[in-house]
Amino acid sequence: MVVALTAFGRRLPIPAPLLQVLAGLAVGFVPGVSMPTLDPDVVFFVFLPPILWAAAFFTSFREFTANRWAIGGLAIGMVVATTAVVAVIARMLFLICRGRWRSRSVRSCRRQMPSPPRRWCRGYRYRAV
Numbered sequence: 001m002v003v004a005l006t007a008f009g010r011r012l013p014i015p016a017p018l019l020q021v022l023a024g025l026a027v028g029f030v031p032g033v034s035m036p037t038l039d040p041d042v043v044f045f046v047f048l049p050p051i052l053w054a055a056a057f058f059t060s061f062r063e064f065t066a067n068r069w070a071i072g073g074l075a076i077g078m079v080v081a082t083t084a085v086v087a088v089i090a091r092m093l094f095l096i097c098r099g100r101w102r103s104r105s106v107r108s109c110r111r112q113m114p115s116p117p118r119r120w121c122r123g124y125r126y127r128a129v
Helices: 003-013 016-028 041-056 061-066 068-094 106-112 115-118
Strands: none
Touching: 003 016, 061 068
């Protein structure tokens, strides 16, 4: 089906990946069609390396050098942005260490929190005082 859609997509002004996604959505709504299961290890070790190799092999070095700042900025910037968003959401939802942002460790978390919720921080040991 993928090969047929790719060949059909070359004759249309629609990109082939968009056509494949739309066909997949259409097949997903057909009742009685079973969902095939695929082990993630098979995808990462069998299918993904040839796809990445082909993409790297057919990439023009001139285009890559022309877009190196955009590629690097997105690669590094999206990691930093995702890390910041996860930190803010974790702080808001789970009330992790109600101290300042520099209270990153469990030890500093234990020192800055008031007495009753101190046991919510990981690593707190109950000691008889």
